[in-house]
Amino acid sequence: KAGVTQTPRYLIKTRGQQVTLSCSPISGHRSVSWYQQTPGQGLQFLFEYFSETQRNKGNFPGRFSGRQFSNSRSEMNVSTLELGDSALYLCASSLAAPPTDTQYFGPGTRLTVL
Amino acid sequence: AQSVAQPEDQVNVAEGNPLTVKCTYSVSGNPYLFWYVQYPNRGLQFLLKYITGDNLVKGSYGFEAEFNKSQTSFHLKKPSALVSDSALYFCAVRSNNAGNMLTFGGGTRLMVKP
Numbered sequence: 001k002a003g004v005t006q007t008p009r010y011l012i013k014t015r016g017q018q019v020t021l022s023c024s025p026i027s028g029h030r031s032v033s034w035y036q037q038t039p040g041q042g043l044q045f046l047f048e049y050f051s052e053t054q055r056n057k058g059n060f061p062g063r064f065s066g067r068q069f070s071n072s073r074s075e076m077n078v079s080t081l082e083l084g085d086s087a088l089y090l091c092a093s094s095l096a097a098p099p100t101d102t103q104y105f106g107p108g109t110r111l112t113v114l
Numbered sequence: 115a116q117s118v119a120q121p122e123d124q125v126n127v128a129e130g131n132p133l134t135v136k137c138t139y140s141v142s143g144n145p146y147l148f149w150y151v152q153y154p155n156r157g158l159q160f161l162l163k164y165i166t167g168d169n170l171v172k173g174s175y176g177f178e179a180e181f182n183k184s185q186t187s188f189h190l191k192k193p194s195a196l197v198s199d200s201a202l203y204f205c206a207v208r209s210n211n212a213g214n215m216l217t218f219g220g221g222t223r224l225m226v227k228p
Contacts, residue, residue, distance in 0.1 A: 004157075031214060043204065043218040056215050090157055092216075099146050099208040100165045103216060105157040 001027060004093050004106035012112045018079040021109045025072050025093030032074040033103060034066060037088040049074055050097045078111075086113045116141040118207050120219035127195045127226055135190040135222045137205030147188040148206040148216065149179055158204065164188060175199070195226045
């Protein structure tokens, strides 16, 4: 079974631009979560989607948004990019939503903001 | 609120020796604990989890972890380290009170020397 895939793997943008990252979960998985990883802040939860509904949201500004489609694929969008948005963005999927489910992570999208 | 502490930024061990990577947590409610490993330029790879039952959990690649409720710890162990185990290790916690959000520790870099 194919793992979680994320596209693109690498992205370079300039301040003020916007960006859209894509995540395809493991087949059959309905929950998708997004995390930001930076050297300074570590791994931080962005949001979680289940059956096209946002269930949880982390402590990030409204410039960060996401959505999930009926096939469970998910996208996250960052508008008005800032230098501090440079990070590895990780997507994780799980079968359903209970906290006992294992989240499986994709390889990440490395975003560099210049 | 839930939190995870990994008190050691780096652990050095000689190949063939046992290794321990420490993790303590704080949650309200029942804790669900996870260990992940990250290799350079890769996403997080699931190693093992504790949900309930036996306090000693066995996972991938010979790793195991011991859940200790009184000490609120979930240390990762391996009887005999390999050079290929060198990577960044993350402990994470989830609970019924925080939905599907994983809260991660800061990570511990494991260096196994030949």
